[in-house]
Amino acid sequence: MAPELSAKLKTHPIVGVALGAGVTFGLLCQTVQGEEIFGGWDLQSAVSLRGGFEDQDGNRSHMLVVAPEFTLRRENDDLALGISGGAQFEQTGNNQFTPRAAGLGVDATLQLSRRGQANFAANYSIEQPRNTDPELPTDVKTPGFTQQFGILAGYSHQFAKTQVDLRSAIGRGQTADTTLNDDSIQSNADQNAWRYGLGARVTREITPTIGAFVDAQINRELYDTPSSALNASRNNWSYEAQVGAAVNFNEKVQGEVAFGQLRQTFDDAGLDAVQTFTYNAGLAWQVSDMAALQLNVSTNVSPTSVAGEAMRVVDVGRLTYNQEINTQISFSAFGEIERQHYQNSNDEIKTSRAGLGLQYLVNEQISTFANYSFSLREPTGAAASRRHMIEAGVRFNRQ
Template sequence: MNVKGTATRLPTSRKAATLLLACTFVCPLESALAQTATPAGPTLRQATSSDNATASPMPSAVDAAATGAVQLTPTPSPPPQLWRPSNNPGDPIYEQQDEAGQPFADAENPYEPTVDGGENPRIPAVPGQTPGIRVGTFVLRPAISQTINTERQTNTGGPSRRNYLTTGIRGTLTSDWSRHALTVTGDGAWERNFGSDKDGEEPRAKIDADLRLDLGGQTTANLKAGYEFSREDTTDPNALTGAAVQGGEHRFTTGASIERDFGKLRGLAALDLSRTVYTDAKGIDGRPISLNDRDQNGANLRGRIGYELSPALIPFLELNVGTTKYDRRLDNSGYARSSNSYGAKVGAEVDLGEKTRGEAAIGYLRKQYDDDRLDAIDALTLDGTLNWSPQRGTNVNLGLRTTIEDFAGGPQGGWVSYRLDAGLTHELRNNLVARLTGQVVHRKFRASEDAVEYTAGAGLTWGINRYLDLTADVSYQWTPVYDSNDLRVGAGLVLKR
């Protein structure tokens, strides 16, 4: 029995000695590698139970020491972050100011890590956003809505009322590329009155595409194109008085821009082109009224240079020059309305992280017409945007823009328009979102009284589930100088994927 006991313990002792000897080789080797390896370079892969489970061929450190070679594998790079649209299909898509609709990769005001180092529950970057449909290297998120609405208008022609259905189609198509990004957004609506009367129907459609090209570490280029159709509003200064149906406006746009950082300096150059075509209006007697004397082409070239005082504050100077050329040299009233414009403004960009971002600028804009009988128009410009998230689930958006618009006829060249947009969204619950919107448009005319137009709206969106929303909206528009007001109330369902 004693011999048997000695024989069984001997192999165990030899195994322990062999294992101890192996450790003496492994420990110095790992220490040397840890001292010489750089963070950005390749690192020695650590063997884990999951690696053994997949049975991937991997030479051990003892074998490497015996052969004098160490197999290094590059550290796997993190998966590219998906670009997401700034609007979620199924939610209202508000008109954006210039480049405010660009996609962004980081969530606004995200959750902070916990104190004990644990993980917060996974919360989607956009609350209620659907997973979408995979189309190759793109993700498509379509939505279709059906609402029932009522509208009551009052103006100089007396009160009018209509009940109608609105069918809307929206969608976003975003790329899933490791480099560059393509975003396509679309929004369209078709109105149909109850009964045979078609007065007041306002169909609209809009589609935009933006391609971002990452040309280098400090250079980014953008190519964009778009199309928009809308019917002219009855409160617009160029609307035809007494027309049964106002004319429609087809607008085609394209542009290119390039931005580059030169250390503390940031430079931007952009070129925007546009083409506008008007459809016939319809008179009270049903006869068409041609508006083709308003068809035009436009071009605008702008450059911006900024200096980074800090990552949160970048003052800038921007210069722009533009031209508008009408298809017909003279309009129906006998005036040549083609023009050239020049402008400059100074301002600052502010970026305080996820909570506050925006810019503000003040400048000067002048428009000179080809016809000497039309006085040139100049204006002090105020422009800016602000995106503020005071707390998670609450977002405030402000936009201010100054433009010079052309009259469609008569001895006046145009007017100056100041437009202020405001929006507030708040998550009352994780599936209930409240919205408040407001807009003020101040039109300054040379030979007549100024006109101020006020618009206010409110709405609720209840996410019944991930793919179905219930919406309710109310809006009111008031133009005192024209003694005009418009009240709209609607509710419906949004099906999204």
């Protein structure tokens, strides 16, 4: 690595997570078998190398990506533990290689009794979007990196044909300052917030293949500073209730569908409450031994920088198809529709995405792939944006 590039990487905030983990990962993979160090643990690691070209409204650029990742798991009769992590280094256009994202997570499941189970998870991630990200203003030179941290804990208990699940969460999200094209600094402190949540689900078995459930969730968000766009605090309470059904037909069709209402009220009386119909679905259909179809639909509410709006409602639907041609060759395809809309205006952003992928398994350690994707973003009152991307790469696996 060139000395000047090494010096730049060492000062990048993402490197604190990514570089040390990446070096450790590389040394482990090159010098010893995983089981020699992690006795009793199942170590899986991989590195993906890919490159491609992107066309964003006629502006063309190339990209190179290096993405290491690992998973450690250990299970016995009563306890299951897991650790996973990964990073992404990217080079685009005339830019040098940049750490783009990194993350680390741990999880544990403890069987307390024949009917009771406790679970715990913690995760941390850091990411810096490109300055060409369509969600960012056009005058951004260097976007601020975003950090997310979360801790989740839950307990499940089976009462005959009724299961009760309790959950809790605490999280922190924050975004660093943004540098604009004129080299001025824009603070993102009004996007930084603590989040707390409590939830419960009660599921009743109707038949061996169908269960009905009710689900309730309450969340509290506390922002560091008032919103600069609203000149008001976005501190809020949100309440969501859903009813739904879960199905499992001999593992051929499995998943769940739920519908409900979400209401978000703000501490500041000057902000109108957000109320919306919500739906969530995750269904998987094993069409044959060689083909699978998956449907995912969701609704969520998140902050927005649109003037006069405290929050945005995002509806997403995605359909994915995977097909194995033989033991070595497979392909996949997806289609996705996303709609962002608001409480107090008719403005919306519609985004359509589609893609195709081809995978070839060389052996147990090496696979190659090629992908094409297209997206169309249509904001109200603004020109549509089109993006084409084609990429190819190789993935090295170690178990």
